[in-house]
Amino acid sequence: MTDELIVSLYWQRNEAAIKHTADKYERYLTVIAKNILNDIEESKECVNETYLKAWNSMPEQRPDALSAYLAAITRTTALDVYRSRHRSKRIPSELTSSLDELGNMLSAQGSPESELDYKQLARAIDKYLSTIPPQSRTAFIRRYYFFDSVKDIADGFGFSRSKVKSILFRTRQGLAEYLRNEGFTI
Amino acid sequence: MKGIDFCTAMSYVSKEYIEEADKLRGMTVQKKNKAIKFACLAASLTIILFAGAVGAHRIYKGSKLKALPMLSVENDISNGNGFEGYLALNISELVSENPWDEAKSLKALPVYKNPVTYNKMQRPANADFDKMRERLKEIAERFGLSEQDYTISDDSPDEERKEVITKKLIDAGGIVPQGYFDPTYLIAETDSMTIKVFADLSVSIDFEPALELPKDIHCSFNSSYEDCLRAAEYFKAEFENIIGFSDPIININGGDRDIYGEQKLTVSFYDNSDSYLERILNYNFSTVTFSCYEDEKLHGIRIMSPDLTQKVGDYPIISVSEARAMLENGEYINDNNNDIKKIDTENVEKIELVYRQDRYFMPYYKFYVKSYDYHHEYQGQQLNTYIAYYVPAVKSEYLEPSQLWIGGFNSRDVG
Numbered sequence: 001m002t003d004e005l006i007v008s009l010y011w012q013r014n015e016a017a018i019k020h021t022a023d024k025y026e027r028y029l030t031v032i033a034k035n036i037l038n039d040i041e042e043s044k045e046c047v048n049e050t051y052l053k054a055w056n057s058m059p060e061q062r063p064d065a066l067s068a069y070l071a072a073i074t075r076t077t078a079l080d081v082y083r084s085r086h087r088s089k090r091i092p093s094e095l096t097s098s099l100d101e102l103g104n105m106l107s108a109q110g111s112p113e114s115e116l117d118y119k120q121l122a123r124a125i126d127k128y129l130s131t132i133p134p135q136s137r138t139a140f141i142r143r144y145y146f147f148d149s150v151k152d153i154a155d156g157f158g159f160s161r162s163k164v165k166s167i168l169f170r171t172r173q174g175l176a177e178y179l180r181n182e183g184f185t186i
Numbered sequence: 187m188k189g190i191d192f193c194t195a196m197s198y199v200s201k202e203y204i205e206e207a208d209k210l211r212g213m214t215v216q217k218k219n220k221a222i223k224f225a226c227l228a229a230s231l232t233i234i235l236f237a238g239a240v241g242a243h244r245i246y247k248g249s250k251l252k253a254l255p256m257l258s259v260e261n262d263i264s265n266g267n268g269f270e271g272y273l274a275l276n277i278s279e280l281v282s283e284n285p286w287d288e289a290k291s292l293k294a295l296p297v298y299k300n301p302v303t304y305n306k307m308q309r310p311a312n313a314d315f316d317k318m319r320e321r322l323k324e325i326a327e328r329f330g331l332s333e334q335d336y337t338i339s340d341d342s343p344d345e346e347r348k349e350v351i352t353k354k355l356i357d358a359g360g361i362v363p364q365g366y367f368d369p370t371y372l373i374a375e376t377d378s379m380t381i382k383v384f385a386d387l388s389v390s391i392d393f394e395p396a397l398e399l400p401k402d403i404h405c406s407f408n409s410s411y412e413d414c415l416r417a418a419e420y421f422k423a424e425f426e427n428i429i430g431f432s433d434p435i436i437n438i439n440g441g442d443r444d445i446y447g448e449q450k451l452t453v454s455f456y457d458n459s460d461s462y463l464e465r466i467l468n469y470n471f472s473t474v475t476f477s478c479y480e481d482e483k484l485h486g487i488r489i490m491s492p493d494l495t496q497k498v499g500d501y502p503i504i505s506v507s508e509a510r511a512m513l514e515n516g517e518y519i520n521d522n523n524n525d526i527k528k529i530d531t532e533n534v535e536k537i538e539l540v541y542r543q544d545r546y547f548m549p550y551y552k553f554y555v556k557s558y559d560y561h562h563e564y565q566g567q568q569l570n571t572y573i574a575y576y577v578p579a580v581k582s583e584y585l586e587p588s589q590l591w592i593g594g595f596n597s598r599d600v601g
Binding site for chain 2: 064065067068071072075076079082083091092095097098099100102103106107111112114116117118119120121122123125126129134137138141142144145146148150151152156157161162165166169183185186
């Protein structure tokens, strides 16, 4: 079933929307949650919650790209779960590896305090991403948005893992410099 | 900013870029390139080091015991990136030249107050810029630079930048907090290097361009122990003045693996001494570390030199067996704050004595406990996870009872 039809089912308040969403996107969403949580049961719960949140948000939302829309919900949900178990049950995952990498470009100083702060930072990240080659941008988004493994990204490009790590390293360094020049405390 | 905050901000990046990347997910392309042997060196190869002289340390005398101030135990191990665990095929992969030897008896160890405190914005609240300036000049001299060769500045933004930042904060409905533009470090730049000195007197030297190494010297993020050792011998000879120790001990340390099985080692030095106690202090407080990246060039040197002038006293310490018993009783701290559980000391595979640097520079026994909760494989072999648990080496009667540090120990409610 096409995404457009699935979205239409949501708008019609037809519960078949959830079944079709699961048929088409369950594995895709589970991978995203598992990248963050590395726990299959919790990941499944996140995916189920994604269906519920999608049901509650459509309408009013009418996403153009259903997969990205659902991915954003799963990602946010899984990150919330990660935060909730922050100190009690941290399991090494692609997220924790990504955080290790990001820790190298971030200082311990300052944190965004409001949604507005996060959006301002995101706008600056957008601007920086618009200046770099699409390949670097895609690798960066895959690693720090979808938390895909370096191996999967490398396989996607046909690169070695070392090359992907190198691309990510340079992108992080460039972004850090750009953000500092823009006045962000990172 | 913590990594998790950055990831939260990533939630708001342009949908266009998310969709662009999403289209490529799940695709696999045949590799065209042979794997490159040495992967990138994470910028995180942070180093420790230090060069200041460590003065003589009086050993505790029983009669002075009661005069020692009580100490608070900190529980801020987390760098925000997960618990302190190490992946390795076996414990022997985790290496260091820690001079502490369980067989050598120690009755007491010095504790120092950390003179640097940080405000709500995580900026140093009481940085001593005079000391920092002296430190910077001293390091520059090691490179043969005179004061005419560089200008010392700091990281405080210029007026134009201040205006931009102020406007941004006001537009966002905020105000500029007091001290927001205060400097946090000093910097000296030349054509070939940048030297930074931070509030804790640690020094960061970055070479631009990075320094070429001889062809037979291989130093990168994933170099083997043998390659690191050869590189260390080269650094020791070539950078003798920079290292600045009378008898530098090579400390190839680390050895844990990432989840892809790649092992990371760091090349560091600390100063030898005839005194066992001084060797321990040098190892913990006085190190120089060299940073090479994937291009096998030397990109930087890190020197950490905490100010040890505020000695609190020489505190009596417990034995390893006493510490082990405390660990078994849940009297430890680690990063799993809420995960108070009984540790099976059968799973302790390594013990070290280390100083942690929080409000105090205090000694702890660091237990590496094999965990059976996490599973990773590397080339068909099981990668083990070793979790670090810290037990204060200072006798508990000198630790603040009101501190509710987690892990069970002292976690009683004190009215």
